[in-house]
Amino acid sequence: xxxxxxxxxEPGPVWDPESQTLTTGEPVAPDxxxxxxxxxxxxxxxxxxxESTVVFVEEPKSxxxxxxxxxxxxxxxxxxxxxxxxxxxxxxxxxRVIVAxxxxxxxxxxxxxxxxFLVIFALVGVGFLVFLFSTLYAYGDEVSTDLLSSLPLALLxxxxxxxxxxxxxxxxxxxxxxxxxxxxDGSVLTYTALWVWGLVLTVLTLGLAxxxxxxxxxxxxxxxxxVGDRRxxxxxxxxxxxxxxxxxxxxxxxxxxxSVGCAVWWDLHGSVSDLxxxxxxxxxxxxxxxFYAVPPALWGLALLLxxxxxxxxxxxxxxxxxRYVVGQMDxxxxxxxxxxxxxxxxxxxxPGLLGLMGYVVLSGVTVATIYEVLRALPSHAADGAGxxxxxxxxxxxxxxxxxxxxxxxSVVSNVGMRARLLGAVARTLDIENPQALDRxxxxxxxxxxxxxxxxxxxxxxxx
Amino acid sequence: xxxxxGQQAHPGPDGRPMALxxxxxxxxxxxxxxxxxxxxxxxxxxxxxxxxxxxxxxxxLHAAGGTLDGWDMRLRADGHPGRLAVHGQAFVMHLRQxxxxxxxxxxxxxxxxxxxxxxxxxxVGAVGMxxxxxxxxxxxxxxxxxxxxxxRQVGARVQESMIASFAQQLGTxxxxxxxxxxxxxxxxDRIVDRLxxxxxxxxxxxxxxxDVDNVNAFALPGGRLLVxxxxxxxxxxxxxxxxxxxxxxxxxxxxxPSRNVIEGGATxxxxxxxxxxxxxxxxxxxxxxMLISASHSRHRELDADEGAVSAMAAAGLDPSALATFLERxxxxxxxxxxxxxxxxxxxxxxxxxxxxxxxxERMAPAPGASLGLSWADLTxxxxxxxxxxxxxxxxxxxxxxxxxxx
Numbered sequence: 001x002x003x004x005x006x007x008x009x010e011p012g013p014v015w016d017p018e019s020q021t022l023t024t025g026e027p028v029a030p031d032x033x034x035x036x037x038x039x040x041x042x043x044x045x046x047x048x049x050x051e052s053t054v055v056f057v058e059e060p061k062s063x064x065x066x067x068x069x070x071x072x073x074x075x076x077x078x079x080x081x082x083x084x085x086x087x088x089x090x091x092x093x094x095x096r097v098i099v100a101x102x103x104x105x106x107x108x109x110x111x112x113x114x115x116x117f118l119v120i121f122a123l124v125g126v127g128f129l130v131f132l133f134s135t136l137y138a139y140g141d142e143v144s145t146d147l148l149s150s151l152p153l154a155l156l157x158x159x160x161x162x163x164x165x166x167x168x169x170x171x172x173x174x175x176x177x178x179x180x181x182x183x184x185d186g187s188v189l190t191y192t193a194l195w196v197w198g199l200v201l202t203v204l205t206l207g208l209a210x211x212x213x214x215x216x217x218x219x220x221x222x223x224x225x226x227v228g229d230r231r232x233x234x235x236x237x238x239x240x241x242x243x244x245x246x247x248x249x250x251x252x253x254x255x256x257x258x259s260v261g262c263a264v265w266w267d268l269h270g271s272v273s274d275l276x277x278x279x280x281x282x283x284x285x286x287x288x289x290x291f292y293a294v295p296p297a298l299w300g301l302a303l304l305l306x307x308x309x310x311x312x313x314x315x316x317x318x319x320x321x322x323r324y325v326v327g328q329m330d331x332x333x334x335x336x337x338x339x340x341x342x343x344x345x346x347x348x349x350x351p352g353l354l355g356l357m358g359y360v361v362l363s364g365v366t367v368a369t370i371y372e373v374l375r376a377l378p379s380h381a382a383d384g385a386g387x388x389x390x391x392x393x394x395x396x397x398x399x400x401x402x403x404x405x406x407x408x409x410s411v412v413s414n415v416g417m418r419a420r421l422l423g424a425v426a427r428t429l430d431i432e433n434p435q436a437l438d439r440x441x442x443x444x445x446x447x448x449x450x451x452x453x454x455x456x457x458x459x460x461x462x463x
Numbered sequence: 464x465x466x467x468x469g470q471q472a473h474p475g476p477d478g479r480p481m482a483l484x485x486x487x488x489x490x491x492x493x494x495x496x497x498x499x500x501x502x503x504x505x506x507x508x509x510x511x512x513x514x515x516x517x518x519x520x521x522x523x524l525h526a527a528g529g530t531l532d533g534w535d536m537r538l539r540a541d542g543h544p545g546r547l548a549v550h551g552q553a554f555v556m557h558l559r560q561x562x563x564x565x566x567x568x569x570x571x572x573x574x575x576x577x578x579x580x581x582x583x584x585x586x587v588g589a590v591g592m593x594x595x596x597x598x599x600x601x602x603x604x605x606x607x608x609x610x611x612x613x614x615r616q617v618g619a620r621v622q623e624s625m626i627a628s629f630a631q632q633l634g635t636x637x638x639x640x641x642x643x644x645x646x647x648x649x650x651x652d653r654i655v656d657r658l659x660x661x662x663x664x665x666x667x668x669x670x671x672x673x674d675v676d677n678v679n680a681f682a683l684p685g686g687r688l689l690v691x692x693x694x695x696x697x698x699x700x701x702x703x704x705x706x707x708x709x710x711x712x713x714x715x716x717x718x719x720p721s722r723n724v725i726e727g728g729a730t731x732x733x734x735x736x737x738x739x740x741x742x743x744x745x746x747x748x749x750x751x752x753m754l755i756s757a758s759h760s761r762h763r764e765l766d767a768d769e770g771a772v773s774a775m776a777a778a779g780l781d782p783s784a785l786a787t788f789l790e791r792x793x794x795x796x797x798x799x800x801x802x803x804x805x806x807x808x809x810x811x812x813x814x815x816x817x818x819x820x821x822x823x824e825r826m827a828p829a830p831g832a833s834l835g836l837s838w839a840d841l842t843x844x845x846x847x848x849x850x851x852x853x854x855x856x857x858x859x860x861x862x863x864x865x866x867x868x869x
Contacts (some may be wrong), residue, residue, distance in 0.1 A: 038749075078590075101489075102494075102548075103537070105527055105537075105546075114612075176527075177486040177491045178487040178494065178546055179488070179489040179492075179539070179544050179545045180489075180491075180492050228492065305699040331855075426802070437492055438491070438492050438493045438494075439491070439492070439493070440491065440492040441490060441491045441492075442489060442490050442491065442544060
């Protein structure tokens with residue numbers, strides 16, 4: 001069966017009077033694939049093989065079309081449409097994920113996201129204003145200014161997990177499968193404490209505790225995930241992950257060493273070349289002389305190589321971690337297995353990341369150019385018509401750049417990476433004992449609640 | 464059993480279209496095989512032994528997730544937790560004819576682009592109201608309740624930091640950059656005193672003259688004015704200097720520096736609601752914020768010009784001096800087109816001068832208007848930086864790169 005085939009291409013299901021089942025040329029179609037028994041139950045027994053699949057229907061052209069209209073609408077409304085755009089994007093993805101023959105549904109509305117954003121924005125906004133005025137008040141006082149300027153950085157590790165946990169709760173509450181609502185319980189504060197503690201431990205151990213941190217937070221998220229009346233069961237240990245992490249950790253230390261080497265070399269180089277011409281270079285202080293003896297190109301090469309090594313080994317670890325986590329999940333007796341390939345993932349995300357980096361660099365250069373043109377405008381314009389022309393070209397360039405950058409980034413991250421990655425994950429994911437999923441009952445969790453304003457207010461709620 | 468999934472909708476015993484489906488009752492994830500019948504005003508869901516399981520009114524019916532093509536459709540109904548998957552293209556076509564709103568998603572969920580024009584019109588009105596009416600009104604009120612001590616403290620720190628930055632640019636010390644010639648200082652005090660008498664100032668005005676060739680003056684919070692020595696050389700009379708000082712003193716009287724801070728913060732904050740988050744889309748943020756702030760600033764400059772004309776007249780000085788000064792700037796500067804004026808923080812000098820001239824001409828001559836300042840006052844001002852009465856130092860112009868304007 002073409003598990004990632006296009007639904008629209010398949011013939012419809014046909015009722016087979018002899019076997020009393022709907023038969024089709026492969027029923028990729030959600031629900032249509034569920035065999036129907038003589039007793040009128042579209043049960044799982046005969047269809048275990050067919051139901052043990054997760055399918056993601058990629059449809060890149062339809063996604064690209066959606067992104068185009070989303071970008072244009074967001075653009076025309078100076079960004080306000082983004083809440084509705086995000087909702088439509090989610091709907092596109094959710095509705096194309098077909099689990100055991102039935103698609104997921106996204107029930108959220110753009111207006112909820114907008115309202116949630118306004119609520120959080122009012123709170124964050126007040127804090128921002130207080131911060132702004134405090135900074136002005138402390139203007140010139142070095143200690144207060146330093147303290148104030150480090151405040152947002154200090155708050156970020158607390159606000160980030162809060163925002164992510166809340167956003168996930170919202171998304172799950174708006175997710176329905178076969179009419180069954182998903183939900184997330186648990187405390188935002190506990191999750192945040194766990195997240196921050198994991199981060200501190202990771203930093204203190206120079207990254208060695210990274211798998212433990214990931215597993216703790218993942219365990220909290222998963223064991224507080226509800227599908228109807230069933231809670232996801234997750235029994236995983238850190239030990240198997242540690243072994244998988246060691247190569248990536250080693251590479252991270254190499255990267256750290258190369259970065260420190262480059263920074264120290266640069267610093268020494270700076271202090272030496274700052275000396276007036278004709279002065280004899282003073283000897284480089286003893287502990288650093290070895291660093292300075294290494295030619296700069298070698299440091300650069302070491303940095304590049306260690307970066308590539310770390311990237312490869314880190315992606316490898318994340319894939320292994322994903323496979324392990326999936327393998328330890330149990331939902332109502334159904335279990336999952338994944339044989340997602342490291343090279344498949346690398347092949348998808350590497351060009352995507354390079355593309356995004358290209359866009360960032362290109363946008364940065366163009367923004368700087370436009371800024372300079374606008375700045376120079378009033379003082380260097382020779383005549384009225386020339387000034388107008390320059391202003392008009394600078395502004396149209398900005399508009400064109402903004403649109404191209406928004407559209408390009410969205411296409412690369414959604415079509416090039418997210419959809420292809422989901423496709424790869426779905427192709428390699430299997431459900432053992434899928435008939436157990438039929439036993440899931442409706443939960444009693446509240447499907448309403450505010451939108452995920454915090455993530456958007458802090459500018460990391462793109463999806 | 465017949466084939467319900469072909470191109471023809473299977474007619475039921477009473478001729479109504481029927482199809483096969485899978486029904487999830489909303490209580491469990493277990494799916495039942497059902498027959499679906501198109502009723503008069505509802506979709507009827509029947510079990511395999513023809514018992515009516517549910518009847519979903521057309522008015523409550525919506526397409527649910529995963530409706531990917533014509534022959535297979537998932538449905539839900541308001542007030543019912545269940546889902547129904549219907550198989551059969553012809554049946555789906557009948558259903559869509561019976562329920563034209565099946566694929567509509569409600570007013571709170573507009574389709575991209577199609578509904579955006581309406582949204583945009585509402586937005587343009589709302590944005591205009593907030594940015595150009597609500598924020599300036601609020602900032603005017605708020606600026607008046609900002610404690611005076613706070614304004615003076617901020618002003619002192621901003622001044623210290625600006626002078627330090629200029630001194631660094633010119634390779635000199637902050638102390639050496641400040642002009643303290645006693646005769647010039649006295650002339651400036653006379654100007655400030657005469658103007659202050661007729662103005663309602665929240666702070667005593669203190670003027671610091673900087674030894675730079677820019678033609679400029681700037682009002683900081685707390686009644687502090689920074690004036691560049693270049694201004695004295697460019698002016699042709701002490702009244703012209705007084706007119707510029709009067710303009711800056713109106714900024715002080717109207718709390719404009721504090722309003723700038725409040726409006727800047729509020730505009731940045733509200734603008735980020737539109738463009739997204741506190742940091743998303745920096746370029747849109749930069750351009751939009753720049754245009755809105757520039758608009759606020761231009762209005763304030765015109766207000767200050769108008770106030771300066773009245774203050775000059777009230778102080779018995781020549782109110783047309785501001786017009787004369789601005790006209791000279793307009794003649795000597797690059798010919799800026801009014802078409803780009805919306806990009807600038809200050810109105811185009813020519814247009815400003817014309818407005819000031821018009822206002823002066825409408826004014827009845829104030830008694831004592833002829834009592835202008837003396838030529839000696841201007842000379843004292845020009846020499847207060849201690850360069851031997853020439854008013855210009857040797858060597859290249861000593862200008863700072865700070866975008867501050869009269």
